[in-house]
Amino acid sequence: METKEIISTSIPLPSSNSHDQKNIDCSNQKLDKAMIEKGSLTLSFDCSASKKSNLKPLVSPDSRSEGPPMDAVAIRALTSIISDDYIGRYIKDDFFRKTIFEKCNSYLVRRRKNGSESDKENEILVNMKLSMKNIDKLVDDQKGTTKKDLRIKCLKNSIDLLTIIVSLNSNRLQDATTCGIPNSHLCACGELYMAIVYKLQNNNRVCARHLMQVFYDAPFFARTYLVPEFWEHLFLPQLLHLRIWYTEEVETISDSNESDGEKEKKMKYLRRVYNDKLDIGTVMFAVYYKQWLKVGTKEPPLPVVSLPSRP
Numbered sequence: 001m002e003t004k005e006i007i008s009t010s011i012p013l014p015s016s017n018s019h020d021q022k023n024i025d026c027s028n029q030k031l032d033k034a035m036i037e038k039g040s041l042t043l044s045f046d047c048s049a050s051k052k053s054n055l056k057p058l059v060s061p062d063s064r065s066e067g068p069p070m071d072a073v074a075i076r077a078l079t080s081i082i083s084d085d086y087i088g089r090y091i092k093d094d095f096f097r098k099t100i101f102e103k104c105n106s107y108l109v110r111r112r113k114n115g116s117e118s119d120k121e122n123e124i125l126v127n128m129k130l131s132m133k134n135i136d137k138l139v140d141d142q143k144g145t146t147k148k149d150l151r152i153k154c155l156k157n158s159i160d161l162l163t164i165i166v167s168l169n170s171n172r173l174q175d176a177t178t179c180g181i182p183n184s185h186l187c188a189c190g191e192l193y194m195a196i197v198y199k200l201q202n203n204n205r206v207c208a209r210h211l212m213q214v215f216y217d218a219p220f221f222a223r224t225y226l227v228p229e230f231w232e233h234l235f236l237p238q239l240l241h242l243r244i245w246y247t248e249e250v251e252t253i254s255d256s257n258e259s260d261g262e263k264e265k266k267m268k269y270l271r272r273v274y275n276d277k278l279d280i281g282t283v284m285f286a287v288y289y290k291q292w293l294k295v296g297t298k299e300p301p302l303p304v305v306s307l308p309s310r311p
Contacts, residue, residue: 074292075205075292075293078208078289078292078293079204079205079208079293080204081234082204082207082208082211082212082234083195083199083204083205083207083208083211084204086211086227086230086233087195087196087199087207087208087211088199090139090196090199091139091142091196091199091200097136097139100192101132101136103225103226104128104132104189104192104193104226105129105132107181107185107189108125108128108129108181108186108189109181121178121179122179124164124165124168124178124179124186125178125179125181127161127164127165128161128162128165128186128189128190130161131158131161131162131165131190131193132193134154134157134158135158135193135196135197135200137154138151138154138155138158138200139196139200155197155200155201158193158197159194159197162190162193162194162197163194165186165187165189165190166187166190166191166194166213166217168183168186168187168190169183169184169187169217182218182221184217184218184221185218185221187217187218188214188217188218188221188222188226189226191210191211191213191214191217192210192211192214192226192227194210195207195208195210195211195214198210205293205295208289208293209290209293209294211227211230212286212287212289212290212293213286213290214226214227214286215231215235215282215283215285215286216283216286216287216290219278219279219280219282219283219286220275220278220279222282223235223278223279223282231282234285234289235281235282235285235286238281238285238303238305239278239281239282239285239305241305241307242274242277242278242281242305242307245274245307245308246270246274249270250267250270253266253267253270273308274308277305277307277308280305281303281305284303284305285303287303288300288302288303
């Protein structure tokens with residue numbers, strides 16, 4: 001079957017700190033394939049219709065190249081959706097904050113049992129846990145019992161520690177592991193907490209950019225385990241054609257007269273192709289939205305995520 005191109009038109013974005021200079025050829029992007037079991041907890045996530053409507057008309061379906069300067073209203077709407085409606089929940093909602101903390105903390109467990117971890121590797125995990133706890137304490141202290149200068153010092157220290165964590169996404173290290181944990185997953189957790197730190201500093205645009213980096217560093221991990229409810233809200237509408245395609249392909253295989261073994265073989269292949277495409281699309285839109293959030297940026301080209309072709 002000939003591959004179709006379907007262009008999403010609901011919401012747009014941009015490039016990243018360490019990846020801004022890369023040529024984004026997402027078809028060749030090495031994506032996170034670790035089979036992370038999806039969390040059973042589903043969190044409600046809401047966004048006002050007015051914010052969504054501000055985003056819809058700004059990019060035409062035929063957009064292929066850089067356009068005019070970005071609309072300030074659209075940028076504010078996107079920033080608000082990310083930093084206020086989602087990261088803001090971390091500050092306002094104790095249950096949500098504990099859930100995020102536990103997801104990251106439970107994942108920071110050494111996977112290698114043979115004692116082969118270096119002191120530097122162990123220090124990375126210690127720094128990540130320390131940063132998470134310090135940020136949690138700062139959020140708990142929102143009413144201001146901590147002196148302002150001490151609070152600023154704690155925020156700066158958290159940024160310094162998290163910067164070490166997110167540096168693991170460099171070309172040399174991104175496919176490696178630390179204490180048996182994929183560096184891409186550590187980076188995703190680090191970027192998520194970096195977003196929270198900048199939210200505490202009321203720097204909403206930088207906060208939003210760090211959350212988008214989460215989906216660039218580890219798309220599968222982010223969308224299925226770490227922040228699935230946010231992915232379903234912001235990314236899935238852009239990739240809905242892939243879900244429709246997958247559902248139709250599943251029905252075709254199920255209705256065929258082939259043996260159960262052959263059906264299972266095809267289903268396994270279909271799931272792999274589907275997840276790869278979702279990861280590619282997630283990376284493309286993370287870069288796209290991140291571009292929106294750059295100061296003085298031009299309107300970026302809208303990503304085109306094609307359907308997989310049949311073998």
